[in-house]
Amino acid sequence: MTESVGVDGGEGSGAPVERRCRWCRFPLAEHDGPGRPRQFCSQACRQWDWVSRQRARELALSDGELVMARSELDALHDDLYVLERAVADTRRVLEHDTTKSELLTALRWLLDAAAPLVDRRGRAPSDVGGERISS
Ligand SMILES: [Zn+2]
Known part of the structure; x- marks a missing residue:
């Protein structure tokens, strides 16, 4: 487990970071089950991300570039x-x-x-x- 609770005992360290869909940035529901946290809000977004990364690889684009x-x-x-x-x-x-x-x-x-x-x-x-x- 990698929890960052109480680091340096600072104030306000408990504010959760809002997780967002890797493709469309839509806020994701709170993850409270076993397994990896969700990265996408929908199957469509998962597909878009996959297609995008395939094409980026074909065109040798960096992570910050988009066609x-x-x-x-x-x-x-x-x-x-x-x-x-x-x-x-x-x-x-x-x-x-x-x-x-x-x-x-x-x-x-x-x-x-x-x-x-x-x-x-x-x-x-x-x-x-x-x-x-x-x-
Ligand atoms: Zn999405």
């Missing part, structure tokens, strides 16, 4: 742009006296704009299709 399909990066930027507009619009709505109906409309718009980004988390490599890394 991403242009189409995937463009789609991510598009989704972020939509979310950015929704956040700005919702802020504007909140700055004024609004009716409940206006608030609900803004909230729906915000949730709709966030949904594509949330959905990305659960996608496995096989869901994306046969995009290949090209040089």
Whole structure:
């Protein structure tokens, strides 16, 4: 066992480090059973990590480098742009006296704009299709 409790008797040493998925950084549930702690939040993330490391090896990339399909990066930027507009619009709505109906409309718009980004988390490599890394 390697527990680092009470090192130097310092204060606040008991704060647990939040474990996160190695692929998507989603917080992982507390590990309290036998065996190794989980490293991924889902099978999809485990697959993505594996594919990523295979390709990194093929291209002799370091741990800090990443190759991403242009189409995937463009789609991510598009989704972020939509979310950015929704956040700005919702802020504007909140700055004024609004009716409940206006608030609900803004909230729906915000949730709709966030949904594509949330959905990305659960996608496995096989869901994306046969995009290949090209040089
Ligand atoms: Zn994950």
